Amino acid sequence: MNPAIGHEVAAGTAANGSTEVPTQPRAATPRTSATQAVASPEAGPGERGPASDVDTTDGATRPGTGSGDRGPASGGVAAGEGTRSQGAEASFRRLPNLISIEDLDAAQVRRILDTTEQLLPIAQRERNSVPTLRGKMVCNLFLEDSTRTRISFELAAKRLSAEVLNFSAKGSSVSKGESFKDTALTLDAMGVDCVVVRSGSSGAPLQLSRYLDVPILNAGDGWHQHPTQALLDVFTMRRHLGDMAGRRVVLVGDLLHSRVARSEVQALRLLGARVTVVAPPTLLPPAIEGWDVEVARDLDDVLPSADVVYALRVQRERMHGAFFPSVREYARRWGLDGRRLRLMRDDAIVMHPGPMNRGVEITGDVADSDRAVITEQVTNGIAVRMACLYLLLAGGAAGGSSGQEPVSSGQQERESGGLPADTSASSAAQEVPR
Amino acid sequence: MSDRVLLAGGRVLDPTTGLDAHLDVLVADGRVERLLPPRGGAGATNPDLAGGGPDGQGNAEASDARVGRAPDAAAGPVTNAGSSEVAHAAAGAEVVDVTGYWVTPGFVDLHTHLREPGGEDAEDVATGSAAGAAGGYTALCAMANTSPVCDAVPIADMVWQRGREVGLVDVFPVGSITAGLEGRELTPFGELNASAARVDFFSDDGIPLADALVMRRALQYATAFDAVICNHAEDPDLTADAQMNEGAMSSVLGLAGWPHEAEEVMIARDLILAAGVGARLHVPHVTTAGAVELIRAAKARGVRVTAEVTPHHLLLTDDLVSSYDPVLKVNPPVRTDRDVAALREALVDGTLDAVATDHAPHAPELKDQEWEHAPCGMLGLETAFGVVNTALIRTGQLDPLTAVARFTTGPASVRDVEAHGGGRGAAGLVAGAPANLAVFDPEHTWTVTADQLHSRARNSPYIGRELTGRAVHTMLRGRFTLRDGVVREVPERDGSRRGAAGHGAFPGHRAFTGHGGTAAGRPVDTEVGA
Numbered sequence: 032m033n034p035a036i037g038h039e040v041a042a043g044t045a046a047n048g049s050t051e052v053p054t055q056p057r058a059a060t061p062r063t064s065a066t067q068a069v070a071s072p073e074a075g076p077g078e079r080g081p082a083s084d085v086d087t088t089d090g091a092t093r094p095g096t097g098s099g100d101r102g103p104a105s106g107g108v109a110a111g112e113g114t115r116s117q118g119a120e121a122s123f124r125r126l127p128n129l130i131s132i133e134d135l136d137a138a139q140v141r142r143i144l145d146t147t148e149q150l151l152p153i154a155q156r157e158r159n160s161v162p163t164l165r166g167k168m169v170c171n172l173f174l175e176d177s178t179r180t181r182i183s184f185e186l187a188a189k190r191l192s193a194e195v196l197n198f199s200a201k202g203s204s205v206s207k208g209e210s211f212k213d214t215a216l217t218l219d220a221m222g223v224d225c226v227v228v229r230s231g232s233s234g235a236p237l238q239l240s241r242y243l244d245v246p247i248l249n250a251g252d253g254w255h256q257h258p259t260q261a262l263l264d265v266f267t268m269r270r271h272l273g274d275m276a277g278r279r280v281v282l283v284g285d286l287l288h289s290r291v292a293r294s295e296v297q298a299l300r301l302l303g304a305r306v307t308v309v310a311p312p313t314l315l316p317p318a319i320e321g322w323d324v325e326v327a328r329d330l331d332d333v334l335p336s337a338d339v340v341y342a343l344r345v346q347r348e349r350m351h352g353a354f355f356p357s358v359r360e361y362a363r364r365w366g367l368d369g370r371r372l373r374l375m376r377d378d379a380i381v382m383h384p385g386p387m388n389r390g391v392e393i394t395g396d397v398a399d400s401d402r403a404v405i406t407e408q409v410t411n412g413i414a415v416r417m418a419c420l421y422l423l424l425a426g427g428a429a430g431g432s433s434g435q436e437p438v439s440s441g442q443q444e445r446e447s448g449g450l451p452a453d454t455s456a457s458s459a460a461q462e463v464p465r
Numbered sequence: 466m467s468d469r470v471l472l473a474g475g476r477v478l479d480p481t482t483g484l485d486a487h488l489d490v491l492v493a494d495g496r497v498e499r500l501l502p503p504r505g506g507a508g509a510t511n512p513d514l515a516g517g518g519p520d521g522q523g524n525a526e527a528s529d530a531r532v533g534r535a536p537d538a539a540a541g542p543v544t545n546a547g548s549s550e551v552a553h554a555a556a557g558a559e560v561v562d563v564t565g566y567w568v569t570p571g572f573v574d575l576h577t578h579l580r581e582p583g584g585e586d587a588e589d590v591a592t593g594s595a596a597g598a599a600g601g602y603t604a605l606c607a608m609a610n611t612s613p614v615c616d617a618v619p620i621a622d623m624v625w626q627r628g629r630e631v632g633l634v635d636v637f638p639v640g641s642i643t644a645g646l647e648g649r650e651l652t653p654f655g656e657l658n659a660s661a662a663r664v665d666f667f668s669d670d671g672i673p674l675a676d677a678l679v680m681r682r683a684l685q686y687a688t689a690f691d692a693v694i695c696n697h698a699e700d701p702d703l704t705a706d707a708q709m710n711e712g713a714m715s716s717v718l719g720l721a722g723w724p725h726e727a728e729e730v731m732i733a734r735d736l737i738l739a740a741g742v743g744a745r746l747h748v749p750h751v752t753t754a755g756a757v758e759l760i761r762a763a764k765a766r767g768v769r770v771t772a773e774v775t776p777h778h779l780l781l782t783d784d785l786v787s788s789y790d791p792v793l794k795v796n797p798p799v800r801t802d803r804d805v806a807a808l809r810e811a812l813v814d815g816t817l818d819a820v821a822t823d824h825a826p827h828a829p830e831l832k833d834q835e836w837e838h839a840p841c842g843m844l845g846l847e848t849a850f851g852v853v854n855t856a857l858i859r860t861g862q863l864d865p866l867t868a869v870a871r872f873t874t875g876p877a878s879v880r881d882v883e884a885h886g887g888g889r890g891a892a893g894l895v896a897g898a899p900a901n902l903a904v905f906d907p908e909h910t911w912t913v914t915a916d917q918l919h920s921r922a923r924n925s926p927y928i929g930r931e932l933t934g935r936a937v938h939t940m941l942r943g944r945f946t947l948r949d950g951v952v953r954e955v956p957e958r959d960g961s962r963r964g965a966a967g968h969g970a971f972p973g974h975r976a977f978t979g980h981g982g983t984a985a986g987r988p989v990d991t992e993v994g995a
Contacts, residue, residue: 133717210830210833210834211833211834211835211838212830212833212834230835231837232835232836232837232838233708233718233719233720233789233836233837234718234720234789234835234836234837235789235835235836237788237789238789238790238791238835238836252719253719253720253837254719254720254721255718255719255720256719290719293717293719316716317711317712317713317715317716317722318712318713318716319716321713321716321717322716
């Protein structure tokens with residue numbers, strides 16, 4: 032939809048030699064170089080540079096350990112306002128909404144993941160924030176209970192210095208006398224800049240986008256989509272496995288009622304991963320053949336070839352709808368346990384969107400093993416949501432204050448008292464070999 | 466003002482007699498007085514008439530020699546009179562030029578939710594009747610799921626009486642099958658049948674009658690009155706929380722699926738039960754290819770079954786739901802291309818007897834909700850002809866005469882709609898029959914807009930879409946209810962008048978208060994000189 036999404040940062044570099052470019056930890060890999068080359072059509076060979084910040088976390092370093100000595104400027108980007116070329120502005124279209132992974136192309140997904148890499152160090156620090164979205168008001172419209180996701184979005188917004196308005200209502204807002212439409216118009220009248228919406232009703236974010244002119248960020252709707260969950264998942268996979276093209280991801284569990292599964296499959300297919308699904312036939316979505324996935328009957332058969340095994344949550348209400356005979360039978364046939372963990376390759380990882388039903392879809396020993404990256408998913412979720420908020424609210428709007436990069440070194444210095452990233456430092460950074 | 470109106474120059478399509486010819490229709494004293502060869506002599510030689518044929522029907526065919534043989538074939542009173550005799554017969558009549566238009570018996574809708582009593586925020590008998598008149602309808606069957614439910618004589622007679630008071634269409638109430646639509650005790654079929662409304666058609670529409678024993682007893686008991694039982698064909702266990710057609714789209718959209726099996730299982734059961742007791746069964750809003758096959762096979766076996774299809778199921782498919790626009794939410798749901806193709810074929814071959822709108826108004830605030838919470842239903846009366854004309858007639862799948870039959874004689878074969886569509890009593894465009902008729906412009910292409918609709922509700926899926934074909938005039942017992950696209954004003958219950966100005970099909974036309982009023986524009990309102 033927006034193939035130009037990768038252009039902005041590099042264009043900024045082209046126009047301003049002092050601008051740092053967001054760095055991502057696998058900067059040395061051919062894939063990254065190619066991406067940046069494509070993204071910098073106007074940059075000359077000398078001035079284009081990823082400004083690879085050697086201190087930024089790399090693939091081998093656990094998040095948050097690599098950049099402390101550099102201060103908040105590490106991994107940062109300083110793009111002054113109005114520094115980008117007119118040509119770049121004309122060619123860039125801002126991401127209007129994030130409602131479904133279906134709305135994205137592979138370049139846009141990579142752009143979000145690359146931006147996430149850049150923001151991850153900030154997401155991980157307790158006292159750190161950047162003023163990127165200062166003055167913006169982000170509304171968390173939660174029409175369905177979800178403390179974890181709401182907190183994650185709230186943290187993400189706050190680390191970008193946005194104001195956060197929490198608007199919660201259980202079930203349909205009409206049940207308390209206000210229509211869905213009126214709720215939307217109320218938010219519009221309040222002057223919010225972005226609405227993060229969670230709803231138990233599939234399609235509610237898309238409907239909301241027809242009532243509101245501000246960006247809508249889907250925080251999960253019914254069984255339909257949960258795009259930030261999928262993005263944080265593929266981000267986590269990429270950090271462990273690198274390029275996902277050709278990798279095999281096994282999704283096991285209740286796909287029928289899972290918004291995570293729908294987004295996950297689409298994101299993985301965009302990145303070229305192979306997806307295998309395993310589930311009780313009663314919990315497979317209808318017309319699964321249209322999903323472009325492989326359906327396997329036996330979990331044991333597919334584990335040895337898996338790079339990722341992703342266990343989906345079995346919701347309590349599904350345990351009594353004749354979907355499967357008993358929790359015990361489900362756990363035996365479709366649950367991840369220690370025996371199955373041993374069938375997996377040593378470098379394969381185990382994931383779960385949380386909250387887990389220990390003893391049902393995953394046993395405690397698997398959840399707590401070093402192969403499980405479940406808590407890392409939670410941390411990465413904040414960074415992914417920061418990236419999405421940034422790209423929706425600031426990323427790529429032509430001109431104006433919203434055209435800034437997510438992390439401006441100057442701003443960051445003022446904000447957190449870190450080391451200044453002056454021009455010479457930036458220039459030096461640019462000379463670091465990629 | 467004149468009590469005599471000559472609809473001059475149109476193509477008369479009357480399935481009650483099989484007539485398809487260019488003839489003038491003389492209406493006098495509320496009845497069709499006679500059909501006459503067009504002014505100016507035989508239609509075949511009149512170049513003005515050559516433009517009336519729809520696409521796919523050669524102009525030559527539309528105005529060919531059938532005009533000459535029509536009087537012998539069907540319409541006895543029509544004479545091959547010379548123009549002077551025609552002038553004499555129509556002397557003093559107001560001439561309404563309907564050249565290029567189709568003149569048909571008034572359309573009959575088997576399935577209308579008028580919402581009165583109890584749902585007047587969405588529709589009432591007056592607004593629903595106006596929508597009907599605007600769509601070319603002269604008879605509407607008002608569904609029983611009102612509040613209170615139409616399960617007793619006072620309710621049925623009230624609805625029937627309101628229809629007469631409004632006077633834009635004849636309203637034929639549908640009685641519920643069970644008291645309160647609760648699926649347990651039978652509604653008093655006999656009392657309702659003997660009432661002023663003479664109810665002979667019973668349905669719990671909207672709620673399936675799940676209990677097979679109650680269904681069997683209802684069918685059995687109805688045979689005492691030769692009444693028709695119409696069961697909403699949906700197995701409720703298979704559609705718990707269902708939101709849209711189950712399939713590739715529901716899979717991607719994350720909406721609970723409504724499997725086609727839910728419809729087919731119920732139809733299969735009802736066909737077996739109806740055959741067993743020899744009762745008349747009507748299957749409403751058929752939507753699946755499998756259901757079509759069940760009905761086709763049952764008819765071949767001699768089961769007394771009739772069936773209807775809605776315009777929306779003949780056109781819309783479930784891929785549209787990707788917009789999550791609740792205006793598209795309907796029960797049964799819009800299905801797939803394959804189902805649409807099967808429904809069209811079945812309408813052509815008569816497996817499906819009638820097009821019925823399932824006109825289901827809902828107040829805007831109820832549709833301005835999340836898909837999951839929005840109620841099912843969409844408007845249909847004012848767009849039904851346009852949809853069928855656009856989707857089936859102009860594409861050459863359905864010939865005009867058969868299409869008109871599915872709106873007139875088809876529904877009239879399902880239940881008794883006296884004097885409409887070939888129902889009991891004289892009907893159709895034959896001498897002596899009550900002048901319940903409609904005139905359509907099959908070439909008029911229009912974009913549906915909310916402010917054109919006469920329905921109180923606005924939940925039409927066609928708003929913003931272009932349709933070809935629209936009613937120009939509608940006449941109930943010789944009186945225009947729609948004239949030049951403008952619905953006649955009707956008195957409100959409080960004595961004020963309900964204005965129709967501004968809602969006409971053809972901008973610039975004002976509301977009128979009865980037949981004989983002047984109207985600007987294309988129709989020629991001149992008196993034939995004596």
